[in-house]
Amino acid sequence: MTAQQYIRRIRTPAKRRYAQEYLAWMERVKPNLLSPPPSRGGVSYMAAQGVRMELDAIEEATRT
Numbered sequence: 001m002t003a004q005q006y007i008r009r010i011r012t013p014a015k016r017r018y019a020q021e022y023l024a025w026m027e028r029v030k031p032n033l034l035s036p037p038p039s040r041g042g043v044s045y046m047a048a049q050g051v052r053m054e055l056d057a058i059e060e061a062t063r064t
Contacts, residue, residue: 003058010051014042019051026059 003023010016021038029035040048 001058002062003055006054006058012043012047015047015051017041018043018048019055022048022051023055026055 007016007019007023010019018038018041025035025037037052043051
């Protein structure tokens with residue numbers, strides 16, 4: 001599964017928006033760690049953590 005496929009499957013609009021922002025941050029900033037990840041907005045801590053873990057796992061799988 002790709003990151004975009006994962007994001008399309010998220011039903012909650014706020015969670016989907018956070019996933020899109022986190023993915024954009026990963027592609028743009030994460031390798032350099034120059035800025036903090038996006039704020040959670042209206043998403044709970046656990047939901048945001050789940051999104052980050054899933055997207056990080058997808059990125060790791062595609063990198064290897």
